[in-house]
Amino acid sequence: xxxxxxxxxKEFRESVGTLADKNSLADFKAxxxxxxxxLNDILKGMREASADVRKTVGAKANEFKQEIQDSLSAxxxxxxxxAINAKLEENWQDISFTDSVKAKGLLxxxxxxxxxxxxxxEDIFISMGFDILDGPHIExxxxxxxxxxxxxxxPARDMQDTFWFADMKHLLRTHTSTIQVRGMEAxxxxxxxxxxxxVFRCEATDASHEMAFHQLEGxxxxxxxxxxxxxxxxxxxxxxxxxxxxxxxxxxxxxxxxEPGFELDIECLICAGKGCSVCKQTGxxxxxxxxxxxxxxxxxxxxxxxxxxGFAFGLGLDRLVMMRYHIDDIRxxxxxxxxxxxxxxxx
Ligand code: PHE
Numbered sequence: 001x002x003x004x005x006x007x008x009x010k011e012f013r014e015s016v017g018t019l020a021d022k023n024s025l026a027d028f029k030a031x032x033x034x035x036x037x038x039l040n041d042i043l044k045g046m047r048e049a050s051a052d053v054r055k056t057v058g059a060k061a062n063e064f065k066q067e068i069q070d071s072l073s074a075x076x077x078x079x080x081x082x083a084i085n086a087k088l089e090e091n092w093q094d095i096s097f098t099d100s101v102k103a104k105g106l107l108x109x110x111x112x113x114x115x116x117x118x119x120x121x122e123d124i125f126i127s128m129g130f131d132i133l134d135g136p137h138i139e140x141x142x143x144x145x146x147x148x149x150x151x152x153x154x155p156a157r158d159m160q161d162t163f164w165f166a167d168m169k170h171l172l173r174t175h176t177s178t179i180q181v182r183g184m185e186a187x188x189x190x191x192x193x194x195x196x197x198x199v200f201r202c203e204a205t206d207a208s209h210e211m212a213f214h215q216l217e218g219x220x221x222x223x224x225x226x227x228x229x230x231x232x233x234x235x236x237x238x239x240x241x242x243x244x245x246x247x248x249x250x251x252x253x254x255x256x257x258x259e260p261g262f263e264l265d266i267e268c269l270i271c272a273g274k275g276c277s278v279c280k281q282t283g284x285x286x287x288x289x290x291x292x293x294x295x296x297x298x299x300x301x302x303x304x305x306x307x308x309x310g311f312a313f314g315l316g317l318d319r320l321v322m323m324r325y326h327i328d329d330i331r332x333x334x335x336x337x338x339x340x341x342x343x344x345x346x347x
Contacts, residue, residue, distance in 0.1 A: 001046075001049065001053065002057055002060060004042045008032075008042060008064075012064075016072070020079065022079065029068070029072055033068060039061065111344065113327075113333070114214050116344060117317065121194070121216060121237070121315070124237060125194045130193055130220075131191070132194055134179070134195065134197065135176070135178050135179040135182045135195060138170055138171070138172060138173075139172075141169060141171070143173075143182065144162075144171055144174060144177075144178050146300070147297065148177050148256065148257040149256040149296040149297050150256045161201050161202055162202060163200050174201055175217075175314060176199055176215040176314060177312070179195030179197070179217045184297075184298070184303055189308045190308070192222075193219055194216055194217060194219075195217040196216040196317065197216075198212055205331060206277075207328065207330060207331070208330055209330065210333070213317070213333075214316075214318050216315040216317050217313070219310065221298070223308065225292075225309050225310045230313070238288075241320065242269075246269065247267035247273070248267075250262050253291070255291060257293070257294050258290070258311075259295075261289070261290070262289070262290050263288075264290060265286050265287060266287050266288075267283060267284060268284060268323070270326055270328055277329075278328055278330075285323065286319075287315065287319055287320060287323070288313055288314075288316070292309065292310070293311060318333055321333065
């Protein structure tokens, strides 16, 4: 009997680990411990056995019963754990910021640095009572050249600078000064406004030149406006923007639509005036061309130059952004490289 018991125990130990679900566990248990099960089958002859045998076999049988119970419970736990793990594996979701999540478009959005600076400047000018005007990218000769006192022979009309449409009448605006003309057409003086926007030039690109870039035009028309007024507004603008002392210089500049005309340069903040690719080794960056509005321009805009005068400026927005954030190549601004764009997220 003891031998049979030991054989059964061996058989049990070999097969219990192979049970893979609850039903086969229940069947297995009945097979061993049930009334007509394998254990009772062996113990059938107990009544006729001697007291000694009954004692040893009884003890062994009880031990075995306990082993069966324990092993079956352990196997059940194993099966259940495996089932939970399988389910977890199946429903697994990565909630961390990995590349796969970014690719699904869950990346936090941010503003382009040009937008950030443009809005800052808009706020400054709004606080000084300026309006904000817009204008079309596709313009005609009149708004881009004619009304701005740019004669037919002016080099700015050269095919190299201007993207003309096939009809040779329309073009991509080469500067936001077109908004000056549209602003004069739409308003009676006195008025003051700014006009930010994209402009286009057919030029070779390098660290400081792009074919598409941004300007921010400004115009103020009123009575007895002077160069001193112009300089006051330009200084206010620069000190608000940079919030630090920047060295500036004013020199004469020629633009057909202003008289007198000026170039307002700032000392290059990228190289601290030492000379680099952005300032073309000069230490200075042309940032703010400006001047007193030419009487012909006022006339073309339907304004009597005997009664009114004013100033205009055309801020180079991309260059300003580059100075503010120490960006050493304008091509980064249009490069669509996310590693560049992501740096500005927190602004
Ligand atoms: N429109 C000029 C340019 O693009 C800049 C400018 C604007 C100069 C207003 C004077 C006054 O170069």
